[in-house]
Amino acid sequence: MQSPAEKNSDSTGKPLDYLDVLREGMIALNAAGPDGFEGLVAEVLTHACGRSFRLAASGSQGGRDGDDGTVYFEAKRYVGDLKRPAVSDKLLELGVRGVEHIDLFVLAVTCPVSAQHAEFYAKACDDIGIELLLLDWEESSLRQPALAVLLSLATEVARRFFAENLPDKAERIAGALSEMESRVDSRLPAEMLSRLTSPLASFSYARASSEKWFKKIFASVRVARGILHQPVAPFDSNAGNYRARPALANELAVALTSPPDEGFWMLQGCEGAGKTWLLASTWNELAHSPILVFILPDECRDPARLYDLEGFVANKLAMQSEQTIHGDALKRWRRRLKTWETSPQAERARLVVYLDGINQSPDVNWRQWIESLSAYVQSIGGRLIVSARPEVAQRVADTVASPCRQLNVPEWTEQELSEILKSLEIERNQMPPQVFVALRNPRLLGIALEVLDKREINGLEELHPERLLFEYMNKACRDSAVQLEPRKFAQTLQGLAAEFMRRVNAKQTNDLDVYSTDFVAGLSAAADSQFFQPVPWESNHYAIHRNGLSLALGLWIVSELDKEVRNGRDPAEHLERLIEPIEALDFTADAMLAAVMVAFLDAGKDSKVGAVLFCRYCNLQNRPSNEEVALLGLARRRTGLVLDAAQFAIEKGHSPDNGLIGATLSAIRDDSQAWATMHERIATWLTLRSDAVDNIGGIDQAEKKVQVQNRQKEYEERLRNLSQAERTILDEVNGVCISRDVKPYHSLAFLLMRGQSLAPFAQQMVVWSLGTSLLSSFYSLHDEFLQLVQYNTEDWEKTRGAILRESSRLREPEVSEKGKWALWRLLTSTGALLDSAEAKAL
Incomplete structure (x- = not known):
């Protein structure tokens, strides 16, 4: 029996370093084959990375749907000094015969590789679109040999492999592996494993990286807003208003899983109906999800991209995945897309390109984009899905030559909405009927629940249609529903209200609420919102909804009164002049309630404006029947303004304690913050x-x-x-x-x-x-x-x-x-x- 010293010494009895033992063991293996050096590298890689690494010569599954996650690679062993032609010829051969099924070139050598040669090999691999993993044997006091670090990723696998294929030296090698484990810098295996599992290392990892990227987005409203510019997060635990829609999901699943054919799919539905949410949830629930490419409408403004759709799609694939070096990832995806263009359908990956909300960019030539993108995506074995509002979807279907299969995505049914509200312990009869109808829109429901969650209201019963639209106006840009920031959105609505009043004062009676997109800056963007509906008799003309008009008039009234205060004039006198023409139209109360709401919710407005408006509103005839709860919500938020209104009423000779002002203040005394504000004012009044x-x-x-x-x-x-x-x-x-x-x-x-x-x-x-x-x-x-x-x-x-x-x-x-x-x-x-x-x- 040999002693430990004899086991780790050469034929002359000179002690061998543990690295020498490992190197000699690998040299003693056959160069190729599953029982040789190639087999050792394959088994270590498979165990360390948790997915199969297979020699390219053994055949490839390519990128077909049944992809089992295998990574295909080339591995060669060189015993003596490495001559550059030995590697460059191999890389030239790969470039000539094609590398469509090879993502990783493993160059394993038991000798050092100079920095100059290493740089040359890396560039050569990059030129043909594959990743290089150089495992050389450079020994120094600064680092372990890369090949030894690879073995440290799976020492037990290496021990077993040597025991089976090199039994006479297995015991010595096992001892060397144990010593290496204790000596290797722990950072080096982690760094190597990171490279091996990078999306650049294989299509399997790239596909998994893309899927992980989207699932992370679809699980976080905050992340989705930042990247996709909208809160598409059906799997965020805080997205309480999301509900599965099985019938629609089953129909959409056909588009996501069936073989591609000519044409494209169109998801059509009103703004905020949940078209993109449906796609995200359906994609996520599939057992084998296709690769997804998500294109925002603003990314199609440059028509030059139509002339390099391969680059455009490859760039999106590179960006929509876990962090990699973008340039390297782009090259890999370009190579894969080229491969799929010439591969049989069975060897292509399933790919879905989703073009989101084309109605948001009406100046883009969507006919050209959809024709070109649909043809290209089909050529690589994928499918194009587009989403749009119904009127835009119909226009596209009528003008695009490619076949269009339409899937209508409606708002929540009354039963679905009732079930959602019931799950949140909210009763339908707690809110005005008009609000319930509005909340069938998933986006408006999400906004309402967000306002409720932030305790800006105590319950949905405090909402009224104008308040809901006001919140929508302030959040629509954040969610990419409208390409207008809140201030410009409000200015656009004020401009429409001013024009509406001009028409009223001019005794105009026809189409009072219809406007052309050329009328005021911002209307073209605002036309895609909840405020407007296209009219059928003239293109680029939109009618503003009744509730939207009330809010627009409210914004306009507040703006006018704010100007009076800034210039030292009496806002109360001007208010009478403003509302006189509206009174004949029978929605003065709605417009005034909207104005009160705007003044109370916008802390930047002068308090005199809010006080004057609230006081005047309380003296109106025929106020809305559902005003009380809405007013109480505003009063709790800005109790000081109601108290100011009371003082203003007293100064004008009225006694507010017997009217709506007194009743409102009395009703909110149970609110601690409201009472604290009242307490201070009461103390002042008693000392008058x-x-x-x-x-x-x-x-x-x-x-x-x-x-x-x-x-x-x-x-x-x-x-x-x-x-x-x-x-x-x-x-x-x-x-x-x-x-x-x-x-x-x-x-x-x-x-x-x-x-x-x-x-x-x-x-x-x-x-x-x-x-x-x-x-x-x-x-x-x-x-x-x-x-x-x-x-x-x-x-x-x-x-x-x-x-x-x-x-x-x-x-x-x-x-x-x-x-x-x-x-x-x-x-x-x-x-x-x-x-x-x-x-x-x-």
Whole structure:
């Protein structure tokens, strides 16, 4: 039995390095065949990469549909010094006889290869479109030999191979393999494995890389938006509105799996119906998905690409895969496409080219593109699928000579939508009927659910058609539904509204809502949106939908009022002039509600605009029956604007507490953020005082004037008689005194305070009581205040304690008579027996 030293020494007894042992073992193998050096390399590669590596000479399956993932390669062993012609002749031979089934040229040599020769071989392989894996035997202190690194990827496989094919040296080689495992830099095997499994290494890896790239996109809304410019992500867990459509998917699967024939397929459906979603989900669910090429309409604007469709398609294939060096990947795909053009159908890969949303680029010559692309894709064994809106799809079908098979993709049926909403615990009867109809469109449903998810609304019942279109306007460009950024989209709609009003004022009655794409910049792009429908009697003319017109008028009204405020004019007066002509058209309320919505949702608009609009809307006749929930949603979002509207109404002589403004504010008090805003405003209103005495008296005007003047003098006298404690009470809250009636502010404050905790307002209630006593009006809110506090069921005990503490300075001896009356009112309001007794004593 040999000792370990004898096992790893040469014939003279000189110790052998473990690398020498490995090199001698490989040299001792046959050069070719499954039991030789080629077989060793094939088995190590197969085990390391997890897919079959087969010698090219053993035959090829090419790229046919039954591709089992095999990687075909060439491997040659050279024992002595490597002469360049030995390799260059082999590469020349490959170039001459064709390399359509070879993706990887493995050059395995047991000697060093100079950098100059390595560069030459790499360039030669690149010229014929294959990848070079150079496994030489360069030993240095800086790196392990590449061939040794390959063996480290599967040492157990190498041990078994040597045991079976070189049994007399197997034990020595096994020991060398173990030592190599402990010495090899762990980064080197990882780097080599990365190259071996790169899409450049084989068609199988390239195909898998393409499939992985698309599946990653179809599983993430964010990634899909960034790359495909639309949220095509049916397998994103957050895409709650997606539902399978088996009947349509089965029909589309025919296009994706059947052998190619003349012509192309057309997916037709309205904007947002889910045409691309259907393609993505159907493709993903197939057991053997075809290679997919996804073309955006803007990529077809350059007609020069029609003259190199091979390069165009190859470039898309190279880009739509996991990260590789683009130039190298492009060459590989060009070679594969050339091969498929001349190969029998059985040896071609299944390929589908999808041309998405051609209606988005109406200036492209789609007839020429579809004719050319369909013919080319068919020549390489693939199929072209196009998507478009119905009117564009029909135009293409009528003008293209190639046969067109149309598949209609409708919106959700009522039953499908009801099932989707039910799965989200949303009842159909929670929303207006018009909104339910609109949500049958998958894109609008997705937008509605996104707004709901972001808590911009509390429920879908807060939506109304104009609000839904407003959200669509702001998100359509992001999702590539419209090639207009939100600001330009809004400007386009404002321009249409201005033209609509010009027609109305000119007494025009025909086609008020029809516009040519030449009318205003942006309409050509906007015409492809949810706002418009092409008219059948004239090309390039579109009618704006009723809800779209309401939103357009709302945007226009807000823009006009914003201009008035910027230039120091009264927006309320201008608003009356704007809406007067609309009133005759019977949708003033819809346009005004849209304007209120725009002003409330656009934080950049002056608050005066929102206040004026809300106040005027609340005074309209024949408001929409479903307005309440929509208004409440807006009011929760911008409570401050509703409070501003209340103040504006009071300044105009109205009492908002008995109208829609008061009702709206009362209804949203349960919202913590809304109440926090109201709390601050209520505190301010309670500290408002007035120096305007009652303007009443006898019939005789002279006598009345004298009485008012006397009241004014009495008021001023009461102010002068205030004690320091009373003045401090007024000064601490920085209360404001104005020369008009403040009771409407106090009345609205009391309305909003009902049913709420009153203790936090104790200081302000003391100030209110003192100010009320000072003015001594015949029409004070004395009784209303007593009812507010006495019937407090939220925090009566805390409120009583807070009032007693805050009013303690009114018990001081020098307090004026009116101060004592203020204290009397406060003590009486609590309803406590002790407080009532103290009040009587005053």
